[in-house]
Amino acid sequence: MNAPVLVDFHLAPGAVRLFWLDPRSTGTRVVTTDGLEEDIRAAAEVIAKFSDNVNPNKPEHTSGMEWTEPLGERLVSPLLRTLPEGATLVIAPHRRLHDVPVHLLKVAGRPIGLHHPVSYVPSLSLYGTLRSRSPRARGSTPVAFATAYAEQSEKVADAFTASPKAFAARAGGRVFLGAGASRDSFLSSAPDADIVYLSCHGQFSADDPADSALLLSHECRQPSRSRPEPGHRLTVRDVLSLDLRARLVILDACMSGRQHLNVGDEPLGFPAALLLAGAQAIVAANWKVDYRAAQLFMFSLLDHWIGGGHPIGEAMLAAYRDTHRTFPHPFHWAGFSLHGDDRLHHADRRSPQS
Structure with a gap:
């Protein structure tokens, strides 16, 4: 597997600087593009409202995506013109670019994420830390959790369990379902798990990102759509207090990938919190994903990562x-x-460093 291309953005007043280090060449390349700040801001606002403005059954009728190609061409085409098909990109965004999934942008009419493996990191220095982080011990089992709102129809509630069940069957792990998929069961099981899969509802708080939550069951009751009780909420603040051994955490939960930027361009949300808590890689949702597409995506991801033996970025x-x-x-x-770590393999379980 080829080493990734490391990509760093810097948004300055009136200009965007794109830095990249390609292991196939020598030295760091730098390109400056003027006048993109407003385009990036507008794109971030479209993504922030994606869930509210899109009809999942006919998304092409309710959301204009014409902006993805002009922005992609000006933002990343200088980089992609130098790369072969399939080159892996590890991207450290900056400021509002944290809110724009670069993989959906188009260059030469082609979405980046359909032609290049893409991973995001808060900073390239953290990526280096993740790659050198002490490997996880053998013997720790995968664990999955799946619960929906108590008021949801049986058909939709069953959809929440399909991917975690498939994951547990293929990975050989334990699965907690419905009322058993509780916050307490997560807090007791996840710290020692090799891989963690969560299928549930999510809430993002822009005012207090540390209070963003995944909604799990509590005291044998699934969360309520109208008013989840505190015991149902697994927050970013809770995750920051954990010491995880998980190589991979999959958040099959709406809005779980949204983050808020603190002073110093430090994103705060579940992805950053889980990486800081010890996980090596996170898969999380950028918006309220339609459950049919989410199920297809997750089945394919598991098939290629677990069944096909591909690294998580290629999967x-x-x-x-x-x-x-x-x-x-x-x-x-x-x-x-x-x-996080795009080169993580399912079979890669080594002994921890002493």
């Missing part, structure tokens, strides 16, 4: 392509992002 690329064939609008196929 994401394959899952994007598989989903795109059935659901061609980016609202469906681009709904999940990979954060």
